[in-house]
Structure formats: structure tokens, C-alpha cells
Amino acid sequence: MRLDKFLSTTLGITRKEAGKLLKDKMIEVNGEVVKNGALKVTDDCDVEFNGRSLRFNGPRYFMLNKPSGFVCSHVDDYNPTVFVLLDEVSPEKLHVAGRLDGDTTGLVLLTDDGQWSHRITSPRHVCEKVYYVELADPVPEETIQQFAEGVQLRGEKELTRPAKLEILDERAAVITISEGKYHQVKRMFAAVGNKVVALHREQIGSVELDEELEPGEYRPLTEEEIASFVK
Secondary structure, three states, X not given: OEHHHHHHHHHOOOHHHHHHHHHOOOEEEOXXXXXXXXXXXXXXXXXXXXXXXXXXXXXXXXXXXXXXXXXXOOOOOOOOEHHHHOOOOOHHHOEEOOOOOOOOEEEEEEEOOHHHHHHHHOOOOOOOEEEEEEEOOOOOXXXXXXXXXXXXXXXXXXXXXXXXXXXXXXXXXXXXXXOOOOOHHHHHHHHOOOOEEEEEEEEEOOEEOOOOOOOOOEEEOOHHHHHOOOO
16 A cells, blocks of 8 residues: 555545645664655554554445456456455455455455444345346346246255346346345346346445445445444
């Protein structure tokens, strides 16, 4: 993470104010005065302001607009991971709360709070996820009822939980599910004889993807967004 962003985050100030602290020689990194806000700092760096050591306080929570082609793991032999998009200290300590496939885009939540993410991913907690879907073939009206009743996925013993389907046009729809089986949305449409050609997650629980975030961009969650998963 850039030093000026680190100062902005830990001190609760603007980047401009952080730049003034640096200009006034009030910041030391590993015992040396630093004026360059672009300096990269890691979790191993000792950053001090007026002799006070600065550290991140408490868990971190972010939303990311995931682009296609990025995977939601820390290590992958063939594809870039979403964590390379983060300008944060110790991104390896963060994890994804509800993964997306490499070719699926949209809302991803990242945190280092395991209990918080458990409320999103655990089957015991009903957390709805909303997806925009584009299909290879037209979507018949009867698919709405099929999804509402649950469909049988190949290799699964039980039907899916009831899902809501809104048909936007003959080859586009919005689907809301409350579980997270492997490739679930793709497998649900495959089970009724269709094929997903594009998939974009718009919402998790009450948290909607920020429309101002371009693919690859992220921002911290608000206090209200964080609290919405622990009510």
C-alpha cells in the first residue's frame, strides 16, 4: 500500500493532509524520515507519526467489482487473483466471503473477519444473492415456477432452495438464490435445458454493488453495510 493511503486510513485524514504530514517531516518509516507518499509499505514496516507507531485497528471489510478473468483465491497457476487488485497492507490476510467463478463478474466482499464472513457463506444463515444472467436460449415462463419449487442439480441429493426468477427479456433474467452451491446458477439453468453465457452478481444480502465502481475497483464497506450481516 502507498504510504499516503496508509496514513489516510490509519489516521482518518485525507490524502492531502497526509501529504502535508510527509512534507513537514512528521512521518518515519523504519526509523527514517520519509517525504515520499508513493513509498510502498508492508505489514513489516514500522511507521511512526510523532513517535507513535501506526497500525491498522480492527478487521477490514471491502466490496470489489470483480472483472472477468480473475479468480477468488490467493494462488492460481493460470489466472490473476482478485487480491492483486487491492492496494492494501497484507492483502494475503483477507479472504473472499462468497466466491465467484473466473468468468463471473460483479460484487465480491473481502474481509479478514472470519465470523462475519461465516454469516454470509454458512448454509445455516439465509443470505440472498442477486445475479443478472444472460442465456443462450430464450427463457420460458415456466422456469419461474420451476426455480420457485427448486430444481434437481446433477450430483446433488436434494433440490435447490426456492429461487426467485425475473425474466427481463427472452434471453436475460435476474435470479435471487439463498445458498451457494458450486456453480449453482449455471447448473440451475443447465438443469432446465439452458446455458448461461454471462453472469454478474449485483447484490449480497442488502448490500448492492456500488454503480460508481468500475471493474477492478473497490472501496471499504460502510458501517451500515457491515452491520447488515450481523443483525
